[in-house]
Amino acid sequence: MGFSIRRKFMSRLLPSIERRRAKRALCEEPVRRGTVETLLQAAHVAPSCFNNQPWRLIAIDDPEILTKVKAAMPGGNYWTRPAPLIVAVASRRDLDCTLADRRDYFLFGCGMAIGNLMIQATEMGLIAHPIAGYNPVAVKEILGIPEDYTLITLVIIGHPSEDLSGLSDAHRAIELGPRDRKPLESVAAWNRFAFDDEPPPQKAD
Numbered sequence: 001m002g003f004s005i006r007r008k009f010m011s012r013l014l015p016s017i018e019r020r021r022a023k024r025a026l027c028e029e030p031v032r033r034g035t036v037e038t039l040l041q042a043a044h045v046a047p048s049c050f051n052n053q054p055w056r057l058i059a060i061d062d063p064e065i066l067t068k069v070k071a072a073m074p075g076g077n078y079w080t081r082p083a084p085l086i087v088a089v090a091s092r093r094d095l096d097c098t099l100a101d102r103r104d105y106f107l108f109g110c111g112m113a114i115g116n117l118m119i120q121a122t123e124m125g126l127i128a129h130p131i132a133g134y135n136p137v138a139v140k141e142i143l144g145i146p147e148d149y150t151l152i153t154l155v156i157i158g159h160p161s162e163d164l165s166g167l168s169d170a171h172r173a174i175e176l177g178p179r180d181r182k183p184l185e186s187v188a189a190w191n192r193f194a195f196d197d198e199p200p201p202q203k204a205d
């Protein structure tokens with residue numbers, strides 16, 4: 001049995017959620033601190049196991065620190081260079097519930113917080129693009145993050161740019177292309193597990 005999404009009853013929220021894309025064409029125009037605080041607040045009202053609030057968010061808008069952090073990224077993340085703002089997301093396993101069956105909730109909690117941040121950014125006309133492609137040891141050193149914290153993601157934030165000339169051909173095609181998703185039936189089911197999973201190929205973004 002499949003899924004039929006009843007767009008007629010859709011609230012205003014789903015269009016905003018759907019509008020979010022991991023875009024890469026960014027302007028250098030700064031993001032005002034008041035705006036940044038709104039984004040951080042959106043993250044901070046996320047739910048968490050026992051209300052542990054495991055997210056530790058570092059908003060980086062100092063140009064010198066931004067340059068150092070960007071230098072700790074591989075070539076494929078060249079597109080982050082104009083970004084005026086990066087939010088680093090760090091946490092530690094013991095800052096959140098650790099239950100049996102490998103249920104360590106700190107990553108889950110941080111993911112929900114950053115989900116909120118991204119939707120709020122989209123509502124404010126900003127791009128908020130999380131990345132995993134960076135040297136975590138180098139970035140932790142630059143930001144003074146203790147060794148026993150996991151640097152989960154860097155969220156690259158800025159105003160969108162109309163100028164796509166700085167993007168690679170592949171990234172320009174993604175920027176202009178439709179959203180790419182598996183069919184809903186391959187990730188959601190009614191009443192019983194019904195998935196035939198293979199791990200995705202490991203590739204650098």
Ligand SMILES: Cc1cc2nc3c(=O)[nH]c(=O)nc-3n(C[C@H](O)[C@H](O)[C@H](O)COP(=O)(O)O)c2cc1C
Nearest residue numbers: 020021022023077130131132133134153179180205
């Ligand atoms: C945990 C995580 C890590 C990611 N790392 C990178 C990255 O290093 N570089 C990059 O260009 N995009 C990165 N992305 C963006 C994804 O490629 C993008 O979200 C995905 O292709 C789906 O596109 P959409 O968000 O526009 O729907 C990352 C996204 C997530 C959630």
